[in-house]
Amino acid sequence: MSLRFALLGLLAERPSSGYELERRFAEGIGSFAWSASHSQIYPELARLVGDGLVVVVAEGARGRRDHAITSAGREALRSWLLGAPDSTRTVRNEFVLRLFLLSALDRRDAVRVLDGTERFVTAELATLTAAQQEMVEEGVPPGSGPELAAEFGVRSYRATLEWVAWARGRLEG
Amino acid sequence: MSLRFALLGLLAERPSSGYELERRFAEGIGSFAWSASHSQIYPELARLVGDGLVVVVAEGARGRRDHAITSAGREALRSWLLGAPDSTRTVRNEFVLRLFLLSALDRRDAVRVLDGTERFVTAELATLTAAQQEMVEEGVPPGSGPELAAEFGVRSYRATLEWVAWARGRLEG
DNA sequence: CTAATCATGTAACTGGTTACATGATTGT
DNA sequence: ACAATCATGTAACCAGTTACATGATTAG
Numbered sequence: 001m002s003l004r005f006a007l008l009g010l011l012a013e014r015p016s017s018g019y020e021l022e023r024r025f026a027e028g029i030g031s032f033a034w035s036a037s038h039s040q041i042y043p044e045l046a047r048l049v050g051d052g053l054v055v056v057v058a059e060g061a062r063g064r065r066d067h068a069i070t071s072a073g074r075e076a077l078r079s080w081l082l083g084a085p086d087s088t089r090t091v092r093n094e095f096v097l098r099l100f101l102l103s104a105l106d107r108r109d110a111v112r113v114l115d116g117t118e119r120f121v122t123a124e125l126a127t128l129t130a131a132q133q134e135m136v137e138e139g140v141p142p143g144s145g146p147e148l149a150a151e152f153g154v155r156s157y158r159a160t161l162e163w164v165a166w167a168r169g170r171l172e173g
Numbered sequence: 174m175s176l177r178f179a180l181l182g183l184l185a186e187r188p189s190s191g192y193e194l195e196r197r198f199a200e201g202i203g204s205f206a207w208s209a210s211h212s213q214i215y216p217e218l219a220r221l222v223g224d225g226l227v228v229v230v231a232e233g234a235r236g237r238r239d240h241a242i243t244s245a246g247r248e249a250l251r252s253w254l255l256g257a258p259d260s261t262r263t264v265r266n267e268f269v270l271r272l273f274l275l276s277a278l279d280r281r282d283a284v285r286v287l288d289g290t291e292r293f294v295t296a297e298l299a300t301l302t303a304a305q306q307e308m309v310e311e312g313v314p315p316g317s318g319p320e321l322a323a324e325f326g327v328r329s330y331r332a333t334l335e336w337v338a339w340a341r342g343r344l345e346g
Numbered sequence: 347c348t349a350a351t352c353a354t355g356t357a358a359c360t361g362g363t364t365a366c367a368t369g370a371t372t373g374t
Numbered sequence: 375a376c377a378a379t380c381a382t383g384t385a386a387c388c389a390g391t392t393a394c395a396t397g398a399t400t401a402g
Contacts, residue, residue: 092206092362095264101179159331211382215383263390
């Protein structure tokens with residue numbers, strides 16, 4: 001069900017084509033919360049239209065069809081967001097999994113993985129803060145989806161970097 | 174493939190039965206990195222035995238079979254942990270997804286969700302710090318899997334709480 | 347004119363969840 | 375004796391990925 005509400009949420013911000021939704025997943029939200037490929041997006045959009053939660057609002061070049069959320073769609077999204085935040089909170093994060101399995105390695109190898117993690121996360125953090133800077137310059141409104149997502153990402157990455165430093169001390173000591 | 178290496182990682186720490194592995198997934202690692210149910214664990218364990226990465230080391234009451242990692246298994250795990258940390262880093266986290274879609278709600282509803290999140294994360298954080306305290310008392314060795322996982326969790330939760338406070342200001346302002 | 351990108355769709359397969367099913371052991 | 379928990383397994387279903395497939399438009 002998550003994909004369905006992720007699509008509704010993105011369309012609540014602004015209408016998009018399936019193609020565009022795939023790219024929007026890739027930016028920010030995809031690195032921290034959810035992602036989807038076009039082969040999943042198109043059938044789900046069709047189902048949402050069938051359920052009256054989404055409508056086609058424009059047809060453009062190359063068969064492009066822009067979809068918009070309906071008021072029924074907004075209502076469905078709202079009750080999902082306000083309801084049961086505790087249920088089915090399964091998490092899948094291969095990156096974090098690797099960190100959790102570090103203790104299976106000897107000290108030298110474990111520190112090597114931590115070094116790689118640090119380099120990677122530092123680079124991601126730089127990209128994200130640059131994107132944030134760009135948003136400020138473009139006048140993205142406070143409280144918008146991308147703004148919330150970027151700030152969450154920055155804070156998560158910083159916490160990860162601090163954990164890496166802590167873990168290094170823990171493994172070496 | 175992640176499940177396979179998650180199992181190898183858990184078995185690298187100590188031998189376990191399938192039943193026990195399911196519970197070990199639920200503790201810590203399941204909330205932040207990966208989880209699995211027994212219907213997935215048993216077939217995968219059988220495949221790991223078939224591939225020589227795991228062996229049955231003991232048979233106990235009620236058909237219990239303890240599995241241990243082999244040296245081939247350790248080698249497979251090691252090369253996975255040291256290899257390509259960047260590839261296929263798809264993330265699925267419904268909890269975070271909800272936070273990213275907040276901007277679809279009006280201010281009142283969004284703040285309500287943030288309040289619920291804060292309560293939930295605060296409670297989880299308390300449980301986790303209690304578990305950490307217990308580990309210290311039980312003399313869990315530094316750098317062990319559960320220790321690394323718990324500290325990662327604490328830091329992630331704290332970062333989330335700080336983000337919630339920030340987001341509230343952003344939405345209300 | 348031609349390469350890159352935009353844009354959509356389906357099919358086969360893999361991974362993961364839920365439901366069904368059974369039985370042994372332990373603690374009270 | 376009974377309930378709780380330990381312990382394993384399979385089948386049906388749903389979600390997600392990869393591969394296959396096609397064609398229009400735009401920029402250089």
